Amino acid sequence: DAGVIQSPRHEVTEMGQEVTLRCKPISGHNSLFWYRQTMMRGLELLIYFNNNVPIDDSGMPEDRFSAKMPNASFSTLKIQPSEPRDSAVYFCASRPWDSNNSPLHFGNGTRLTVT
């Protein structure tokens, strides 16, 4: 079990640039979650998918953020244009959807710095 894989681990970009974060969930997990973590606000849910379908995107801050899950083994979170206040650690997590007794499994995150 390779775990949830995220790339890149670190991203430094200038304000206004497009940023794309990538996630590969654990094989067999059909629920995928994107979180943002900051010191001030802790872990915030941005969006989650069940069977590749977005279920709840109410946590996406604004239209600059978008997420896709084209297949069961890949998801992207895109920020366009990026702003300094987007600087945070972005985590992807997965779990089996049809299990009522399964916690989230997290990747090691992407640390985003927007200058």
Next chain:
Amino acid sequence: QKEVEQDPGPLSVPEGAIVSLNCTYSNSAFQYFMWYRQYSRKGPELLMYTYSSGNKEDGRFTAQVDKSSKYISLFIRDSQPSDSATYLCAMEVNQFYFGTGTSLTVIP
């Protein structure tokens, strides 16, 4: 009021001490309770997962849930320097709710 409240610490203890970490919550519908450990520059990893009120033990770790008081705890016995991390509580009903985490340092 936040759904889940957790004291951010930081908490510093000597090696071998018993550590108590706590969270309170407001939603009586929460059914599943978790503790995650997060090392610096890593993702949260699951430590303990409980469903009912009472205690669950796993090695040096004990998770305690008191649904009547809406209070959960994590106890670490014989704490080790390798336990130094941030501990997050989490609860679930339809979605996950996380505490902001307690930073723990165990001093050798």
